[in-house]
Amino acid sequence: MSVMLKKINVKNEEIAPRVLTAALFYQGANMPKGYKLQERVTYDYEFELIVYSNGSQIIDDKCYNVKQGDIIFRKPGQYTQGIMPYSCYLICVDILSNTGKSPKSYYVYNDQDYQNYCVNPILEKIPTIFHPLNMERSLYIFDSILKEFITPSPAADLSLKANILNLMYYLYQDSTESLVNNTMYLSPHYCALKKVIEYINNNLEQKMVLNDLSKVANISPHHFHKIFTNAVGITPNEFITRSRLDKAKTLLTRTSYSVAEIAVLCGFENAPYFSYVFKKYNSLTPLEYKKKHIFDAPTLTE
DNA sequence: TTCTAACCGCACCATCGTTC
DNA sequence: GAACGATGGTGCGGTTAGAA
Numbered sequence: 001m002s003v004m005l006k007k008i009n010v011k012n013e014e015i016a017p018r019v020l021t022a023a024l025f026y027q028g029a030n031m032p033k034g035y036k037l038q039e040r041v042t043y044d045y046e047f048e049l050i051v052y053s054n055g056s057q058i059i060d061d062k063c064y065n066v067k068q069g070d071i072i073f074r075k076p077g078q079y080t081q082g083i084m085p086y087s088c089y090l091i092c093v094d095i096l097s098n099t100g101k102s103p104k105s106y107y108v109y110n111d112q113d114y115q116n117y118c119v120n121p122i123l124e125k126i127p128t129i130f131h132p133l134n135m136e137r138s139l140y141i142f143d144s145i146l147k148e149f150i151t152p153s154p155a156a157d158l159s160l161k162a163n164i165l166n167l168m169y170y171l172y173q174d175s176t177e178s179l180v181n182n183t184m185y186l187s188p189h190y191c192a193l194k195k196v197i198e199y200i201n202n203n204l205e206q207k208m209v210l211n212d213l214s215k216v217a218n219i220s221p222h223h224f225h226k227i228f229t230n231a232v233g234i235t236p237n238e239f240i241t242r243s244r245l246d247k248a249k250t251l252l253t254r255t256s257y258s259v260a261e262i263a264v265l266c267g268f269e270n271a272p273y274f275s276y277v278f279k280k281y282n283s284l285t286p287l288e289y290k291k292k293h294i295f296d297a298p299t300l301t302e
Numbered sequence: 303t304t305c306t307a308a309c310c311g312c313a314c315c316a317t318c319g320t321t322c
Numbered sequence: 323g324a325a326c327g328a329t330g331g332t333g334c335g336g337t338t339a340g341a342a
Contacts, residue, residue: 236336237313258324258325259324259325259326260324260325268314275325275326275327277313277314279326279327285326285327286325286326287325287326
């Protein structure tokens with residue numbers, strides 16, 4: 001199956017996204033395992049955030065085991081089919097605001113015109129599926145878009161546009177720098193790596209060494225190091241450090257913990273070393289980062 | 303593909319001085 | 323007093339080569 005699309009070159013400054021629909025597909029979580037949704041073709045650009053999953057998705061001719069936190073980015077002309085159970089946010093977007101489609105009557109299963117395929121370096125870089133580390137950030141953006149779409153404020157068009165642009169930039173940036181990039185899905189040791197990454201994310205405050213991770217993966221330390229580095233693109237130790245710093249960034253901007261407390265919560269044995277590593281990766285000390293970003297994010301309950 | 307062994311770089315710690 | 327920066331020492335883990 002293939003679709004003939006009109007391709008147009010689009011500069012970054014020409015991107016002016018408009019939300020065609022936003023929804024939370026929560027019913028899927030209760031559907032029987034293996035139940036297949038009707039196959040459909042995507043007419044527009046679609047962003048999907050998986051909030052629960054024990055299922056998978058077929059996109060074009062590939063089957064992906066989707067998991068919580070995965071973000072799926074579909075382009076016009078792709079065939080897709082969901083295999084339950086999973087629940088997700090779905091946002092359909094008119095990238096250039098020029099399709100003339102109305103959000104009031106928009107439905108993904110309706111026969112309709114294809115949106116032009118935009119040839120743009122940012123859009124090309126975003127992979128079909130990947131797993132950003134910071135799910136809270138994804139949730140915050142998707143949730144903001146959904147709320148604004150359902151109960152629009154006076155500045156809804158501006159808010160939706162800003163959030164979609166933010167999402168696109170976030171996806172672009174993460175897909176460029178992501179710790180768990182697309183290549184991991186191609187690894188024959190995907191299940192073992194997935195287990196290890198979950199283990200790391202659940203134990204960031206603990207001391208972790210290569211041996212611990214290789215035991216989780218049930219692979220010899222040496223071989224595990226090789227597989228992990230090939231699949232993820234960085235060494236396990238580097239991955240742990242970056243994950244810890246990612247958690248630290250969230251705690252810095254969204255809690256009132258001191259730098260020393262955050263250092264401990266993120267698995268650094270002392271605050272000076274935490275500051276040293278933080279600055280090395282971010283070019284800012286923890287305190288400078290907190291002051292710079294403190295107004296950007298909503299507060300978490302401690 | 304997996305393991306062992308050996309080497310070497312660097313992650314990490316400890317400490318002290320400085321700044322706010 | 324809290325936080326950061328700089329520095330030096332050390333042990334461990336990453337890397338590599340070679341073998342099974």
